[in-house]
């Protein structure tokens with residue numbers, strides 16, 4: 001885990017362990033910003049966020065930013081519930097030390113880990129949950145990742161693997177959403193169908209209540225992403241059985257308010273920030289995007 005305290009006046013740099021970097025500072029004067037916790041995506045690690053850290057340092061000096069170095073690289077293929085458990089233990093102490101609340105910024109697959117955290121953590125104090133190009137309604141697209149992992153599968157037949165108990169041992173199958181096999185998805189998805197409240201479970205009411213503690217849900221994505229398919233999944237849109245994209249407001253999970261989306265929208269708590277011209281691996285290094293869609297929500 002990398003703990004980065006970004007100083008207004010840099011004072012002392014203490015390198016503790018290869019994986020624990022602490023930049024200590026005296027308390028800065030002026031506005032104090034809520035701590036920011038960053039969760040990375042598939043085959044990714046904290047290194048990808050170096051530009052973002054610079055932007056935050058520059059625009060909100062004194063902000064404590066923690067980029068969680070857990071489940072890096074291939075470990076990010078571990079089942080998502082296992083990752084949620086690990087990340088929960090890491091974010092808990094940060095939240096406890098921040099009575100004024102924290103911000104969660106989560107990229108790609110990490111956005112699903114974070115949404116699950118908001119559902120299962122009873123006492124979370126997340127002000128802004130920033131979902132950075134994250135397949136919130138699932139993924140149904142051929143990508144290099146898929147070809148690498150399941151070389152003989154295509155998106156049309158991957159459901160055979162993903163909707164089996166064996167397949168659900170891989171993170172990407174936890175949010176594989178085949179619009180042509182809805183019944184299998186609902187029955188087999190041990191992650192997405194649960195956090196979406198699409199399949200009933202004893203904790204659904206409690207999870208919904210927990211999720212609704214969030215201050216703002218900031219959704220970021222765009223048509224040139226190239227990986228998230230359909231790209232509207234970053235905004236809770238998804239394919240119907242004809243592969244026509246239905247927007248969030250047309251989705252059953254929204255209409256039934258099964259995990260709180262409709263309530264959040266009615267409260268004015270959902271911010272949608274679509275950005276064209278950004279490919280999947282550029283979301284954390286684009287300054288225009290940062291200024292427009294992220295910085296305003298890191299108060």
Ligand SMILES: *[C@@H]1O[C@H](CO)[C@@H](O)[C@H](O)[C@H]1NC(C)=O
Pocket residue numbers: 006007010053054057058
């Ligand atoms: C933060 O910004 C200051 C200058 O404004 C710079 O000296 C310092 O190295 C930066 N720290 C990081 C971690 O980027």
Ligand SMILES: *[C@@H]1O[C@H](CO)[C@@H](O)[C@H](O)[C@H]1NC(C)=O
Pocket residue numbers: 120202203206
């Ligand atoms: C689910 O509910 C049970 C019983 O109400 C509770 O013990 C458990 O902690 C809950 N789990 C989660 C992840 O919320």
Ligand SMILES: *[C@@H]1O[C@H](CO)[C@@H](O)[C@H](O)[C@H]1NC(C)=O
Pocket residue numbers: 183184187188
């Ligand atoms: C649903 O899943 C259970 C086990 O998880 C399996 O026994 C059952 O056959 C599945 N039903 C359908 C319709 O796929």
Ligand SMILES: *[C@@H]1O[C@H](CO)[C@@H](O)[C@H](O)[C@H]1NC(C)=O
Pocket residue numbers: 240241242
């Ligand atoms: C899909 O398209 C067919 C033919 O255009 C139509 O009859 C059917 O109602 C559509 N299904 C959905 C779910 O929109």
Ligand SMILES: *[C@@H]1O[C@H](CO)[C@@H](O)[C@H](O)[C@H]1NC(C)=O
Pocket residue numbers: 275276277278279282286287288289
């Ligand atoms: C950054 O974002 C802007 C606005 O969407 C876009 O026009 C530009 O091409 C992006 N730059 C990169 C390097 O992705």
